[in-house]
Amino acid sequence: MSVVKPGYVRPLDVRQGCIDMGHGAGGRAMAQLIGELFAPAFCNAYLDRGDDAAVLPALADGERLVMATDAHVISPLFFPGGDIGCLSVHGTINDLVVMGARPLYLAAAFVLEEGFPLADLKRIVESMAAASREAGVPVVTGDTKVVERGKGDGVFITTTGVGALAVGCELSGANARPGDVVLVSGTVGDHGMAIMAQRESLAFDAEIRSDTAALHGLAEAMRAAAPGLRVLRDPTRGGLATTLNEIAAQSGVGMELLESAIPVLPQVDAACELLGLDPLYVANEGKLVAVCPESEADGLLAAMRAHPLGASAARIGVITEDANRFVQVRTGFGGRRMVDWLSGEQLPRIC
Amino acid sequence: MKYVDEFRDGELAATLAVAIAREADTGRDYAFMEFCGGHTHAISRYGVTDLLPANVRMIHGPGCPVCVLPVGRIDMAIGLALARPEVIICTYGDCLRVPASGGLSMLKAKARGADIRMVYSAADALALAQANLGREVVFFAIGFETTTPPTALVLRAAREQGLGNFSVICNHVLTPSAISSILESPEVRRLGTVPLDGFVGPAHVSTVIGSRPYEFFAEEYRKPVVIAGFEPLDVMQAIRMLIRQVNQGRAEVENEFSRAVSREGNLKAQALVAETFELRRSFEWRGLREVPYSALRIRPPFARWDAETRFDLTYQPVPDNKACECGAILRGVRRPTDCKLFGTVCTPENPMGSCMVSSEGACAAHYNYGRFRDVPLKVETMETST
Numbered sequence: 001m002s003v004v005k006p007g008y009v010r011p012l013d014v015r016q017g018c019i020d021m022g023h024g025a026g027g028r029a030m031a032q033l034i035g036e037l038f039a040p041a042f043c044n045a046y047l048d049r050g051d052d053a054a055v056l057p058a059l060a061d062g063e064r065l066v067m068a069t070d071a072h073v074i075s076p077l078f079f080p081g082g083d084i085g086c087l088s089v090h091g092t093i094n095d096l097v098v099m100g101a102r103p104l105y106l107a108a109a110f111v112l113e114e115g116f117p118l119a120d121l122k123r124i125v126e127s128m129a130a131a132s133r134e135a136g137v138p139v140v141t142g143d144t145k146v147v148e149r150g151k152g153d154g155v156f157i158t159t160t161g162v163g164a165l166a167v168g169c170e171l172s173g174a175n176a177r178p179g180d181v182v183l184v185s186g187t188v189g190d191h192g193m194a195i196m197a198q199r200e201s202l203a204f205d206a207e208i209r210s211d212t213a214a215l216h217g218l219a220e221a222m223r224a225a226a227p228g229l230r231v232l233r234d235p236t237r238g239g240l241a242t243t244l245n246e247i248a249a250q251s252g253v254g255m256e257l258l259e260s261a262i263p264v265l266p267q268v269d270a271a272c273e274l275l276g277l278d279p280l281y282v283a284n285e286g287k288l289v290a291v292c293p294e295s296e297a298d299g300l301l302a303a304m305r306a307h308p309l310g311a312s313a314a315r316i317g318v319i320t321e322d323a324n325r326f327v328q329v330r331t332g333f334g335g336r337r338m339v340d341w342l343s344g345e346q347l348p349r350i351c
Numbered sequence: 352m353k354y355v356d357e358f359r360d361g362e363l364a365a366t367l368a369v370a371i372a373r374e375a376d377t378g379r380d381y382a383f384m385e386f387c388g389g390h391t392h393a394i395s396r397y398g399v400t401d402l403l404p405a406n407v408r409m410i411h412g413p414g415c416p417v418c419v420l421p422v423g424r425i426d427m428a429i430g431l432a433l434a435r436p437e438v439i440i441c442t443y444g445d446c447l448r449v450p451a452s453g454g455l456s457m458l459k460a461k462a463r464g465a466d467i468r469m470v471y472s473a474a475d476a477l478a479l480a481q482a483n484l485g486r487e488v489v490f491f492a493i494g495f496e497t498t499t500p501p502t503a504l505v506l507r508a509a510r511e512q513g514l515g516n517f518s519v520i521c522n523h524v525l526t527p528s529a530i531s532s533i534l535e536s537p538e539v540r541r542l543g544t545v546p547l548d549g550f551v552g553p554a555h556v557s558t559v560i561g562s563r564p565y566e567f568f569a570e571e572y573r574k575p576v577v578i579a580g581f582e583p584l585d586v587m588q589a590i591r592m593l594i595r596q597v598n599q600g601r602a603e604v605e606n607e608f609s610r611a612v613s614r615e616g617n618l619k620a621q622a623l624v625a626e627t628f629e630l631r632r633s634f635e636w637r638g639l640r641e642v643p644y645s646a647l648r649i650r651p652p653f654a655r656w657d658a659e660t661r662f663d664l665t666y667q668p669v670p671d672n673k674a675c676e677c678g679a680i681l682r683g684v685r686r687p688t689d690c691k692l693f694g695t696v697c698t699p700e701n702p703m704g705s706c707m708v709s710s711e712g713a714c715a716a717h718y719n720y721g722r723f724r725d726v727p728l729k730v731e732t733m734e735t736s737t
Contacts, residue, residue, distance in 0.1 A: 154593075159587050200471070270352050324726055331360060331397045332361050334364045334368070336723075337397070337398045338719065338721065340718070341717070343715075
């Protein structure tokens with residue numbers, strides 16, 4: 001051992017360094033990666049114990065556990081408005097939120113590709129940690145694996161979330177009833193088009209930014225304003241159209257939408273036009289779709305608009321009785337058409 | 352969106368709808384074919400038929416490039432990609448899902464290890480070749496006169512650059528030949544089997560070839576043609592112009608899309624295409640069978656970049672599924688719902704016939720956008736406010 005600096009270990013070179021197979025081998029290199037990169041970023045009492053699993057406190061009386069998991073394989077890893085790190089936190093939190101749950105803890109698994117720059121990894125981990133801190137949902141346990149060069153695509157992140165569901169909260173896609181009102185919390189298609197514009201190097205005067213955000217605050221305000229809220233969903237992959245078809249199928253109802261009422265940013269609309277895409281099928285990562293009884297719709301809309309993440313919320317249609325479970329839209333042009341399930345893959349690797 | 356929303360204005364559409372209803376003679380029926388998939392899409396996407404009187408019927412024509420692409424051509428590309436691992440096949444997105452022989456499609460062949468990629472443009476295909484000099488990049492080029500000039504450009508660029516690892520499987524087809532084929536088909540010629548009172552002429556195709564090629568159909572077959580843009584108001588205005596021509600007993604070529612189409616078309620693009628391609632004696636179209644002089648092949652000076660020559664590819668025709676009505680639907684003889692396979696075994700997820708593959712295809716457009724019309728409507732009009 002050196003007599004100059006006893007106990008000295010050369011720190012990770014986060015500026016020039018890359019992931020190598022050693023970082024996943026379970027040895028000293030992996031311990032160093034976790035100790036210098038992951039642990040300080042995510043730092044919390046459960047994770048800091050360094051055990052194989054996190055031991056979590058009991059829930060309050062009558063509360064039920066809610067659990068969700070989400071794998072993220074997005075390309076590119078960094079995009080206007082976010083990156084794979086914060087997206088992986090928001091995505092799983094929102095899956096819990098739409099069940100009406102209070103998100104409590106996250107677990108994160110990283111699949112890293114050999115050769116992935118440590119600087120990028122650090123940026124992703126720090127973004128993830130910031131998102132988790134902001135949402136007040138700590139990452140309490142995790143795992144890291146490394147695959148050979150060419151066997152992954154930089155980094156894949158899987159997050160699993162646990163939340164608590166209060167007594168009496170029974171949100172489900174199967175609850176929509178004829179006469180109910182359908183609302184959306186803001187402009188649709190932002191996330192998907194931000195990714196697509198980046199991939200296709202489309203430059204617009206007004207940048208398209210991903211809407212990635214944790215929605216528990218908004219959802220809480222919505223549930224408070226509309227205690228009779230029946231369905232809450234986050235229209236991610238497949239966009240608003242897919243989510244509405246899922247609700248129609250689960251509830252055994254139809255829908256009648258007004259196309260001109262569905263909010264779409266002009267730059268998203270333009271980008272969709274250019275690429276031949278329909279914004280109704282483009283992914284969102286920070287929006288909620290709600291179905292509530294007509295009597296509560298005005299109050300719910302007001303509460304959504306009062307929240308920063310729901311400022312451009314809108315009432316977009318009604319639930320109808322329809323054994324065929326068709327989602328129909330009255331077009332701005334004056335005709336009608338169906339908004340069907342997405343067929344095929346509109347935009348691959350969007351989240 | 353400026354310059355786009357103006358052509359989708361609901362109020363203008365309502366005014367036009369009233370005008371069309373007033374001008375259409377209630378004592379007769381009108382049947383117009385919109386040749387292009389772009390028009391089919393606009394009609395379905397915006398619900399244009401809801402704004403037309405009941406006696407005006409639109410027939411969806413064969414102008415959807417992937418719909419008329421015969422299975423044998425796709426088999427050719429899949430066979431090449433599976434047989435030669437050094438080959439990268441690249442093509443436009445819609446092509447990937449077209450059903451081919453043996454339960455395959457390009458997408459399924461890709462899952463079995465064939466290197467097949469989606470590109471957004473011919474230029475992307477050329478760039479792929481430049482970035483993969485150790486591989487053979489084959490561009491599977493499809494489309495009507497609109498997509499032909501870009502293919503000609505990359506062929507010329509490949510020759511200028513001496514790019515040795517790039518080639519093209521040329522499937523480019525010609526609009527006027529397809530229109531002739533429809534007009535010559537026994538169903539249309541034998542008066543009454545398929546009533547056809549006129550054509551909504553292609554938008555983008557006509558920007559290249561101009562309006563002049565349609566003059567022959569108008570004159571020879573006494574069918575009015577109105578060239579129209581791809582926006583829903585364009586389509587409605589064109590329908591109104593067609594009704595007027597029919598009512599007045601005229602059969603002329605009129606140009607609704609004058610903001611983009613001239614009589615002569617794009618002479619530069621035409622010259623480029625003529626320099627690079629020549630007519631095929633005959634080409635198989637799905638639904639129309641062999642159509643004489645209806646497609647292009649690469650000229651001998653570009654033979655080095657012609658994948659059919661380079662890899663010695665031969666075309667094997669493949670018969671369609673017996674129950675599939677795509678052919679009759681493309682000729683306007685049947686409607687999608689007349690087909691036994693429609694919506695049952697043949698859906699956009701699992702297309703049996705080509706019309707179900709692309710959203711511009713008659714079957715997919717009806718399935719995705721108009722299926723609700725096949726069942727009695729119970730829903731009352733809804734009022735929503737924001």
